[in-house]
Each structure stands twice: as structure tokens, then as C-alpha cells.
Amino acid sequence: MQVSDIQMLLADVGWYTGAIDGDAGPKTWAAVSRAEQLQGTNYRDAPSRWSKRRRLIGAGQAALTALGHEPGVIDGRTGHNTAEALTAWRSAKAGVSAAVERSPVAGSSSHPKQDTFPRQRDMADFYGEAGGPQCTAGKVDLAYPMVIAWNKRQTIQRFSCHEKLAQPLTDIFRHALQHYGQADIERLQLNVFGGCFNFRKKRGGSTLSTHAYGAAVDLNPEQNQLRWGADRAQFARREYEPFWNIVMAHGGTPAGYAWGKDWMHFQFARL
Structure with missing residues (x-):
């Protein structure tokens, strides 16, 4: 998850009003702090003990949670649940479907x-x-x-x-x-x-x-x-x-x- 993604997520949920410039400056960190305050109960543990990079990712996860895209527990780590939540958010912003076809494969192995x-x-x-x-x-x-x-x-x-x-x-x-x-x-x-x-x-x-x-x-x-x-x-x-x-x-x-x-x-x- 890039800083620009995190800024866009924070802006989308209304916590950030700065430029989408990929630079984690004072406005970005103010939005990160707001995310931690508003979504604190969903964080895995205290973000005050995390690295700056984990706090940024955690803020992006908090925004995804607030937007209803289910990244999982907010832990400041970009696993596959966070990646898929990010895909769902980007797809929704672009007005395209993120649906995955799950039709049965004919003749597949079974037991x-x-x-x-x-x-x-x-x-x-x-x-x-x-x-x-x-x-x-x-x-x-x-x-x-x-x-x-x-x-x-x-x-x-x-x-x-x-x-x-x-x-x-x-x-x-x-x-x-x-x-x-x-x-x-x-x-x-x-x-x-x-x-x-x-x-x-x-x-x-x-x-x-x-x-x-x-x-x-x-x-x-x-x-x-x-x-x-x-x-x-x-x-x-x-x-x-x-x-x-x-x-x-x-x-x-x-x-x-x-x-x-x-x-x-x-x-x-x-x-």
C-alpha cells in the first residue's frame, strides 16, 4: 500500500484534506492520528508501538474498514485481506466490478x-x-x-x-x-x-x-x-x-x- 493510496483512502472517508502527493507530511499524520482515535477498538494493539510505516498502513486499513471493505484486523501489515479490500475499493471508485466468478469446473477432481x-x-x-x-x-x-x-x-x-x-x-x-x-x-x-x-x-x-x-x-x-x-x-x-x-x-x-x-x-x- 503506497502513501498516495493511504492519502486517497483517508480523504475518501473524510479524515484528510491535503494533496494526494505521496508525501506523508503533517496533514497526513494528523489524519493517521484521527484514524487511530476513531477506529482504535479495531486495531490489533496499540499503534503507538508501531513503526511509522505500520501506522500509515494501519490508517489505510482503518479507512477501508470505515468504508465497508473489510480488510480484517487492523494490524499495519498488508496481507491478502488488505490487498483484496484495496482492490474492492479501487474497483468501486472506478465504477467496475470486483466480483470473482465461482462457477463449478466441469470434470474437476473430487473425493x-x-x-x-x-x-x-x-x-x-x-x-x-x-x-x-x-x-x-x-x-x-x-x-x-x-x-x-x-x-x-x-x-x-x-x-x-x-x-x-x-x-x-x-x-x-x-x-x-x-x-x-x-x-x-x-x-x-x-x-x-x-x-x-x-x-x-x-x-x-x-x-x-x-x-x-x-x-x-x-x-x-x-x-x-x-x-x-x-x-x-x-x-x-x-x-x-x-x-x-x-x-x-x-x-x-x-x-x-x-x-x-x-x-x-x-x-x-x-x-
Whole structure:
């Protein structure tokens, strides 16, 4: 996120009245302080402890939040949720659609175990209300440490998911390690965690995301971006087929197989 983007966002929400010049001067910093004051409860922690760059990005995230574009928790780091929120805002300003087509791919790979889980339209019946306590009650104990996609200095050994999915998700990563080994897990970047529970709408859509139920996982979003097809996405390569077979054998639906895009993403719901 460039300073000029941040200035435009702050101006759009009414917190900044200076020039869009890419120079973070006194007026920009006054707007940053206003963002922190008005959106303070949405910040991950106290921005007073952040670097200047993180404070600027945090202010841009605060403006996106105020404008209804759902960048996620305001943390001052430009991850894929912030990038997609920025795309939605830019598209709206230009008067064009940011929608992502999610039509089923004919003849795509599947597994009978996927039938254990609901279709997207029936998720509330199966999982309960989106955003409820059950959506983060499950704990996935990882077979190998993962790095956070938007802050690779941070590692995790566990993450939260829907209570019904703790076991299948734990088994997916355990079996992936058994198949590939630690060195190939790292080489293939299957250890880059992009998130699970996130109460928001689908990116490029109007209905709730499967992430809002804690029923989806993203991996290595930088190399498998939402709108990329198999011609560009890292996870569409043949060496990832065993991983996707493991996912499907435990009931997960890979987005890349189901609708041909968003290769970072797999979910426990069919189209």
C-alpha cells in the first residue's frame, strides 16, 4: 500500500484534506492520528508501538474498514485481506466490478469424503450461526510450524477453526508431512499460513465467506492469488496434487479444483 493510496483512502472517508502527493507530511499524520482515535477498538494493539510505516498502513486499513471493505484486523501489515479490500475499493471508485466468478469446473477432481460436508447454501444448518463461538472452538495442532503470510517472522504451532473441523484439519497437515517431509513442505511453501476464521463476506462476492464459519484455510496467498488461474498459481502445479488429494480425502474442497481460481483456499463446503 503506497502513501498516495493511504492519502486517497483517508480523504475518501473524510479524515484528510491535503494533496494526494505521496508525501506523508503533517496533514497526513494528523489524519493517521484521527484514524487511530476513531477506529482504535479495531486495531490489533496499540499503534503507538508501531513503526511509522505500520501506522500509515494501519490508517489505510482503518479507512477501508470505515468504508465497508473489510480488510480484517487492523494490524499495519498488508496481507491478502488488505490487498483484496484495496482492490474492492479501487474497483468501486472506478465504477467496475470486483466480483470473482465461482462457477463449478466441469470434470474437476473430487473425493466421496467431500459429501460428508454441506453445500455452501446449507452451511448455517450444518455449522450453526456464522461467527458463533463454535466457529473458533476447534484447535488445530500443527504437525509442523507455519509462518504467518503477512509477517513471516512470526510462526504458529496451532490455529483455531470450527469445532467440527479440528480433527480433519489436524490430520491433513499430519498426512502432508508424512508424504512430503519437512524439507519439501518448506520448499513448496505449504508452511505459509494465510488464515482460517475471519468473519467477512467472500472476496469479490456479497454472501458470507466460508471463513466466517471457521470452515476454510488459506495457504501462501502471495503465490496463489484470488483471481489467478492454474496458469499462474503455484499450487496448481503437479507436485501439489498429493496435497490436494489429502485435503479431499479428509472432506475438504480445494477452490482451484472447484472453481479454477483462488488456489490458496480450501474449504469444508461444496459449491
